[in-house]
Amino acid sequence: MKKHGILNRHLSGALAALGHGDGVLVCDAGMPIPDGPRVVDLAFRAGVPSFAEVLDGLLAELVVEGATAATEVREANPAAAGLLADHFPALALVPHERLKELSAGARLVVRTGEARPYANVLLRCGVFF
Template sequence: MKRAGILNAGLAGAMARLGHTDQVLVCDSGMPVPPGVRVVDLAFLPGIPAFADVLDGLLAELVVEGATVAEEVRAGNPGCADLLAARLPELAYVPHEELKRLSAGARLIVRTGEATPYSNVILRCGVAF
């Protein structure tokens, strides 16, 4: 049994298969999921697990070289905007509709139980060397 880190077997395995420049969408429970992309659905109840908790767990284990969020997060969910800016210094903003289009290129989608608007981010994997 694992001592620490991500315990969800499906998520841990999917993360182990990620490579440089692969994209991971971490999303709220309302984000549309494009067909054909692997999804690890962690949503249990509205707000559980929270977007921030899932993001922090992923960032503890992934090398991230950049991230993309919806520009609407600034006005529509300032708390999430502040969280993202604090955790991800290389942050690009695009319209929400563009973020939805970009999500089709994700290698993995991690769906949270978050129930606040625009709690979505596409992480671009980096390398540890």
């Protein structure tokens, strides 16, 4: 049994299968999930687990070379916007409709229980060397 890191076996296995350039959408409970990507649904109740908790856990285990979020997050969810700006100084912002289109190309979707709007980010995996 693992003693630290991500314990959810479905999520841990999905992360191990990722490679350079693969996309991982970390999304709130309301984001439409496209057909195609593998989905690990962590949502339990509204707000549980939070977007911040899940993002922090993922970033502790993944190499990320880029991130994209919706422009609307700045006005609609300043807390999420601040979190994303702190983690990704070169965060790309696109209209929410474009983020939904881009998410169809993700290899993995991790759905959180976040109940605040636009708490979504599309991560692009990098390499550790």
